[in-house]
Amino acid sequence: MKQIITLKVNGDTHQVAVPPWHTLLEVLRDQLGLTGTKRSCGMGTCGVCTVIMDGKAILSCLTLAVECEGHEITTIEGISDEGMLNPVQKSFIENGAIQCGFCTPGIIMSAKALLDENPHPDDEQIREALSGTFCRCTGHIKTVEAVKKVSASYEKGKNDGQ
């Protein structure tokens, strides 16, 4: 009982046949090969499966693929520009906000959604935006620091083209 749906992911249009019980996460990873988006709890508590849909950070593990038609989806693969890392990605590396790296795509996508909406968030807003994501090795101080550094670099006009 598969349905043919059209998904817009990272600017590309894909036509895929999916059963209604497949989540966006399953389709991204298993059918489109976009394995940058990770799968962990599957229950909406860890945030590693975060993707951006229509400008908002959402959990792809709790979104049915059939409900994603007509929406713009961005995954971690879609934020780098011609092989150049996104400023958020760069900042995470420079500030040591990465350890094993499993949660990183989810946290980066959550941070990116926040910075796109509000380029100069305060501490509380950063913490709020990242509160739905879990890192079990680096901890959360460095991720918050990394987001702050990106925000500060916008101020200097360095990365405004982002």
Added chain:
Amino acid sequence: MRLPHFEYVKPVTLEEGLKVLEQSSTKARILAGGTDLLVNMKYRVIRPEIVMGIKSLPELCIVSSGSNGSVTIGSCVTLTDLAKNSLIAENYPALRAAVTSVASKHIRNMGTIGGNVCLTTRCWYYNQSKLWRDGREVCHKAGGTVCHAIKGSTRCNAINNSDTIPVLIALNATMVLKKKGSERLIPSKEFFRDDGIRYTVLEPDEILTALLLPENNGNSNTTFIKVCSRKGLDFAWGSIAASVTGSNGTCNQVRLVLGSIASAPLILEKTSQVIIEGGLSEQSIEKAAETARSELGTLTNLFTSAGYKRDLAQVLVKRALGELQGQMKKKRRTKA
């Protein structure tokens, strides 16, 4: 965990959706944000044959104000959109506080107000994987005859963990329930049932289409407090919404509603009476908080111990009333 198999239906109009429910109400479940339903389906505690997605129905995604100052919130407005809405921020700050306290930003981006109102009741022994549940006797909610939360209990004691419900009751909101060919309006305090299994009066063939908030005429003050282990993502250990109408220390109308303590939101009538009689003085706030302890009835040890819940209720009542006292004083000062 993967989702069980089901048929997906996406109605183009509300009418069409109501027709689907009329024909197959017992087999179908309504999907809006999915942050509650899909989790429960992965746990295999809800196994619908049909899942009907309603979040793209335009009439359910609107917040509008009526000529009499009331505000109508469509049930599929996401929590993020609701928190950003200026009508809500200006007129119902306590509701905004409750909405922004729900789970994480990700979940608020997806979850809807209707979904939060209809949030399934939760229990340690029920909201678990099938494998885990199979290790114990079948409980009331799963179709059995035992309750693991209160030994010997003849009913299900799962807890209603919605954050927005207490405020909606304190604001005296009305729920709009539609089914094929008819519509009924239910005051929010009558919408919930003290039963972990059938926790709302919503029938399987009905859709909660909207919430009506009465006009904020400036005579009442409302507040919301949530206590949980950490601000991001967690369900409440307990929450309170308090609303007081009146001025200069006298209160004509008081509504105190506790959430996340029992299967239904607890409307503290005796406690409210203490404030109506004694006003918002230090003594009567103290007395009201004491009264709240005894007004709770039987409590479970789910998520927190029964003793803690009682202590928490007392603290929440005291804090909420204290806050309202401050709000009213401030109002008086600005008026003077």
